[in-house]
Every structure is written in structure tokens, then in C-alpha cells.
Amino acid sequence: MSLVQKTVNNLQVSHLQKRFRGQQGEVLALSDINLSIRTGEFVSIVGSSGCGKSTLLRIIAGLERDFEGEALLDKERISGPGTDRGVVFQEHRLFPWLSVHDNVAFGVAPDAPAEIRRSVQEHIELVGLAGFEKAYPHQLSGGMAQRASIARALVNRPKVLLLDEPFGALDALTKIQMQQEILRIWEAEQTTMIMVTHDIDEAVYLGDRVVVMSNRPGTIKRIIPVELPRPRDRGSFDFTRKRNEVYQEFFDSVESNPEYVI
């Protein structure tokens, strides 16, 4: 991390409200969301299914435009998708007809300067897929495909990387590996990262802060700072205590001395 930490408020969400209107009526998905995220921060957003966390992420990504309230990135209104925000979804969503290289390069304009073209190769290497540039998605394992997806999202050097349950579809071991990978990438790129997850351990392991969201309508219940030094030890007392703090927002009783922690 750079020595001079920019404490500029990168992303500012104020009084955000989102309604979904259907034939049977209306649902208030998000209600009065207020959030400030600093440049270079890693923020985890945790909540159960249906709490609107994905909707919040999609609004920041620019995929949902019809909302009340304000979302600002570096003081500019977010009104649609843009190269300043990269998105990684739960499915890798790579184009099956393109090789890894072409998928990662998808967002790069053909007349882009050589500097950006180099960025494609750099990011393929950054995510650990060097040598697989010519492989097609069907030849990749789940973890590898998700890495390619991350590279694709980072190739335009966005200010913010938005991750919507990116490791939810992976097996438990690959998931842990990918969590370590995303931290490595975060430290190398210093991009602001916002990750939505329903895995509390993942949220605490990765985030500088954990935003706890509640259901119906989605609101921010609490923002819990995780001021633990990195790399974090999932088995340490401090980690467990912080994890329990988040856990208690969702469940009434928690064993105070767990036998093991993954």
C-alpha cells in the first residue's frame, strides 16, 4: 500500500432508494442507503439473499439507472456503466468464442494506445494465467475462468472494482485460494474494491470494513471496521472475535469459543 494514503472520498452514496415495479405491485429493495468509500479501500458488503446488496452494487456499476438519491464517484454522478468501474459477477461470463487473451482484451478499444494493450498481457500475468492466453473458456477450471474475468474487469485500470459474490460458485478450497489472490491483486493494483458476499468469514478476511445489510427493505444496519493487520490469520483470537461481532448481527447466539475456524 502506498505510504501517502489518499483519504479522498472516492465513492459517495446518499439517500439511495430503489423500487422495483412489477405487475403485482411494488417492492422497495433499498431504503435510504448512505455510504462513503475511500480510495483504495476494500469494503465487504454482507447480507442474506434478497437484502438488496447486489442491487446496490448494480446501481454503482451503472446497470440499474432508475433510482432515487445520489451515487457519486469522484464527485461525478453515476448515470450508467463506465470504464472507471469494473465488474466481476458470480458467473465468469467469459465469451465462449474468444480465447482468454481476447476475453481480457474485450473492453479495450482496438485503437487504444499500446500502453493499454500491454495492460492486457500484464493483467493476464497478474491473475496468474500466464501461458493460457490462447486457451478457450471451456478449457479452464472454475477458478481460472474467474481469474480471467477479474483480469478483464481490471484491464482498463478502473477506479473501483465491484465484485458480486465472485467466489460463490467455486469449491471451498478454490474459494480460499481466490480470496488470497484477490488480496494480492488488490495490493498490487491499489484499486478500490467493493465486494458483495453472504459469507461472513470471507467478508471479515478481506474487508477493511464490513457493511452489514438487513432485509426487506435493504438498509445498512451497521458498518463494522476490521482493523486487523494483514495478512490475517483466520484462526487468531482477534479474527474470531471480529467475525463473531458480524455473526451476531444475523444470529442470536454464537458459540464464544469455536473449536475450529476455516
Added chain:
Amino acid sequence: MDVAEEEIVAIVGPEPDRSRGARGSFLLVPRCWQGAIVPLLLLIAWEILSAGGILPANWLPAPSEIVRTLVDLAKGGELFRHIGVTLARITAGFTIGATAATVLGGVAGSSALFRRLFDPLLQSLRSIPSMAWVPLFLLWLGIHETSKIALIAVGVFFPVYLNLLSGILQVDRKLLEVGQIFKLTRVQQLRRVILPAALPAYLVGLRSGLGLGWMFVVAAEIMGASKGLGFLMIDGQMTGRASIIMASIILFALFGKLTDKAIDRAGRHFLRYQNF
């Protein structure tokens, strides 16, 4: 942890076929030729039955007789003229029909309004049986090339249109969202996401269209032609020569298969990214 190691397995591919006789068994015939065994036996049986007079020669001539007929036609150069004419018609009809279907299918796929206005009409036209078009086209366009090529084009049109439209409408929304994230314009979205995603369906449509085109060419040539394989078949019928009819049928099968294979090969090149 070494990324590449355990994940190499994903690249190696399926295990080699170790089932019994992979290197050729059944009567010493290798796998790839085993499909020819039954037809060959049937041919031999047929020849024997014909030679023995059990199969009447004027109904079902012997294979050797059919081969003789083909050779005779080839010697005179007649055979190649007929083949050439039929192939030319099919090529022209296929090109026109497939092009029209591609354009209309593309438009229908992009515009919900167009779909609402024109798709029901096109669907009802599709239900008209192929033979029903023949008298109409003969009346409107005469008995020369135009009516035949138009008929073939109509036959080719519908499968290509339908499959392309269906392919476009079924493109995964999740992939479309990736296009939105990268701020692709509508045209770019069509060219870079929708059409490549619809390509497998489109190729199925092309092959179906070609198959139907062959069917229409037979209909067209039977109904009034002076050249072509269909004409040859009718000529055989009029002069009571079953061997000519059989020879035409065999040639239709052969060229139908060859043209289908050509599209399949071309398609496989574009679809080499698939896992099948």
C-alpha cells in the same frame, strides 16, 4: 500454491477410448469403416437376387446395371451437364434464400417492433407445404430458371430465418450485460456479442435450409425442366428405365451429402471453440 499444476487436468481433455476393439476388431474392420459393413452386405445380396431373376429388372435393376447406366451417361458428358445445372440452381437459390433470411432474421432479432409486425406473417407462410408453392411459382414466373431458383430460395429461407431469430433471442442476458458494462453501442453489441452467440443456431439453420433446398430442387425439376437431375429422374420414369431413376436418386443423395458436409466443415471451423 502453484496455480498451473492441478488445473492442467482441465486442459488435457477426455481420456482416450480404451473400450474393447478400439484398434479395430469386428471382422478385422476398423471402427471408422464399420458403418459400411451392412450397406455392403445389402448391396451384395441385392446383386445376387437380381442376377438370379428374383428381383424384376424393370422394377429394381441390379447395382451393376445402375453403375453401367451412370458410366454411360458420364461417357456422353450428359451426366455432368445435368449435375452442373442442378448444382447451379441450388447454389443460386441457397445464396438468395440464406441472404434474405440472414438480413430479415437479424432485423427481427434486433427489433421487437419488426417482430410484432412481420413475424406472425412469416410464420404462417412457413406452414405452406413446399409442393404447394410449385404451381404458383410456375404460373407467376414461368417454367424457366427463375421459378426454380425462387422455389429453392423460399425453401431455404424459413429454416435459416427461424434458427437465426431463435438464436438471437436466446442469447444469454448475462453476456449482454457484460457488453453493457463495456458501453458497447447497439451495433457493437450485435456484432461482438449477439451474432457470435447466435452462430451455432445459425449454422443449424443453414444446414436445415440446404436440406430443404434440395427438396425444393427436386420438386422444381420434376415439374418442368429440360435439364438437371430431377429432369433425368422424370425422363427415366417416362421411358420406363428404372436404372436411370435409381441413378438420379443416388446422385441426389451423394451431392446432398457433400454440400451438407461442406457447410458442416465450414461451421466447425467457426465453432472450434466449442467443447463437443
